[in-house]
Amino acid sequence: MASPILTTLTPQKILLIKLRHHGDMLLTTPVINALHQRYPQAKIDVLLYAETSPMLDAHPAVNQLHVLDRKWKQEGGWQKLRHEARLIGQIRHANYDLVINLADQWRSAVIALFSGARTRIGFAFRKRDNFLWRCCHNVLVPTDNHEQLHTVEQNMTALTPLGIGAAGARASMHYHTADWQKAEALLAAQQVTSPFIVLQPTSRWQFKCWDDDKVAATIDQLSAEGYRVILTAGPDSKELAMIENIIALCHSKTVISLAGQLSLRQLAALIDHARLFIGVDSAPMHMAAALETPCIALFGPSKLQLWRPWGQNNQVFWAGDYAPLPDPDSINTNTQQRFLSAIPVSDVVAAARSFLDE
Secondary structure: OOOOOHHHOOOOEEEEEOOOOHHHHHOOHHHHHHHHHHOOOOEEEEEEEHHHHHHOOOOOOEEEEEEEOHHHHHHOHHHHHHHHHHHHHHHHHOOOOEEEEOOOOHHHHHHHHHOOOOEEEEEEOHHHOOHHHHHHOOEEEEOOOHHHOOHHHHHHHOOHHHOOOOOOOOOOOOOOHHHHHHHHHHHHHOOOOOOEEEEEOOOOOHHHOOOHHHHHHHHHHHHHOOOEEEEOOOOOHHHHHHHHHHHHHOOOOOOEEOOOOOOHHHHHHHHHOOOEEEEEOOHHHHHHHHHOOOEEEEEOOOOHHHHOOOOOOEEEEEHHHOOOOOOHHHOOOOOOOOOOOOOOHHHHHHHHHHHHOO
């Protein structure tokens, strides 16, 4: 039950803390959107890792980003401490009256405490059931049912003391006009004028990827039906090598690679203008869902309940529906095994046709 004290709050400055990966940051946008709707007069700032800033830096409801750069540790202990002390000073100087910590790290909890905010909401994680964690947060939200919830729903429970529920929670991804202009110019250079499909088969973890030959076969079948397929990937050398191998396996000569050529916001703009997105469990998949581009998501031994695409215009193929999968918690993330192999090309292509025919 929401606290009657907190439901009377009218915060003017709010700090949201989340120190995780790109996809995690995108899934904080329902919290940002809900806070902005409830408190339209409030300035909403976010503390996040520097490399994940593109997920939120174009969001119209975000006033300021505080960044924690993981490269600081490379400068040595004293320099790292100086950077973090300066960051805490900036946060304290901002005079937040409400801090919401969605993270489970001690660093985020200590920053919440040192912020000086009168109200500091955090999660009552079992592994943090101790005096210091309770000192850092003066409002703790139970996490007993978190395993049954999507990550968006987990994040939204942090707002229950404010009387804000998860119903209607909406993720969003934002970009600038210049981002689409850049993507559009790359498409024009490749003479892409017809409706196109964005296909991102890569992940930093191989165990989340589909087989290269199945990706190529999917491209060939969709290309034969007149659709231009745009392959995208991050700039990592392993991802780029995977894209090159997929292209080599394709019979179609119309497939286009923009792998490594787009920033995250430019990729968002490209996905926003696509007829369809096909991809694995990754940040671009969450971007497609947030942009409401029809999305086909391929999953292996990930926690589907937590990480499935959030929204209505999506279809998920889980390899566990076709063959046994190991427990996600048992996976060696450095393995080269691809657990999505059991997903058949025919099912993915049929789903793509269904979306494209709408």
